[in-house]
Amino acid sequence: MSIQDQIRALEKLAQIDAELKDLQEQLSQERATLAGLKSGISKLDEKLATDRSALAAMDKTRGELIQDVRNMSQQLDHSREKLSRSRTERESNAAQRELEELRKLVRDREDEIGKLSADGETARLAIEATEADHGKLTADLAAREGDISSKVGEVSVKEAAKRAEREGAVKALPAQLYRRYDMIRSKRGTALAQTRDGTCQACHMALPPQLFHRLRREPILEQCPSCNRIIYFVAPGDAAASASPERS
Numbered sequence: 001m002s003i004q005d006q007i008r009a010l011e012k013l014a015q016i017d018a019e020l021k022d023l024q025e026q027l028s029q030e031r032a033t034l035a036g037l038k039s040g041i042s043k044l045d046e047k048l049a050t051d052r053s054a055l056a057a058m059d060k061t062r063g064e065l066i067q068d069v070r071n072m073s074q075q076l077d078h079s080r081e082k083l084s085r086s087r088t089e090r091e092s093n094a095a096q097r098e099l100e101e102l103r104k105l106v107r108d109r110e111d112e113i114g115k116l117s118a119d120g121e122t123a124r125l126a127i128e129a130t131e132a133d134h135g136k137l138t139a140d141l142a143a144r145e146g147d148i149s150s151k152v153g154e155v156s157v158k159e160a161a162k163r164a165e166r167e168g169a170v171k172a173l174p175a176q177l178y179r180r181y182d183m184i185r186s187k188r189g190t191a192l193a194q195t196r197d198g199t200c201q202a203c204h205m206a207l208p209p210q211l212f213h214r215l216r217r218e219p220i221l222e223q224c225p226s227c228n229r230i231i232y233f234v235a236p237g238d239a240a241a242s243a244s245p246e247r248s
Contacts, residue, residue, distance in 0.1 A: 003219040013169040014192040023159045037141045044134040055123045062116040193229040203227035
């Protein structure tokens, strides 16, 4: 296999890898969009469950306090009767103290009921807002899930076809050259670079003059001293230059 053939095979493989990368990014983006919508709904479900539980606890406590006030109101009526039936100053003072203590307890309970009522109303408004957000996200998911899933399916088919194409391109390369290409690609993202004017078109660093002259003199494959990518010379204006496989 001549060097020119190797260069063409490497260019084809680099182009396939670039297209595969694009397809994989599309898949990641579509899947991330879908996962984001589902995650958002799940978080809102958790928030609703927590807020509803907290509201139920507030309502339960409020109900218990209201019952306490009712019971104390009955005790107040009983204490008033005791006061009205008092025959001595001692009995009167005791009944009066009992009335004052009960009134204070009733006021405290009513203050707690008022606070719980206000907190409960705030919690209900927050739950309504969360339910509205949940409804919007759920509707968004319902509207987009089919399209996203369809897009994922289409891109997955293209990716599978491109992977099959890549296998064929790999077989066209000498095994040692492919191993070098793949090792560089795994580290740098791309493995192939061109030079036209003494500069690596991938890392944009100047090549040593001796290396550049050697690349210009005859078709050879070398490695850029700066980025270690496989580098070769393409004459300015060459058709290959317009289809460069380099991607930073």
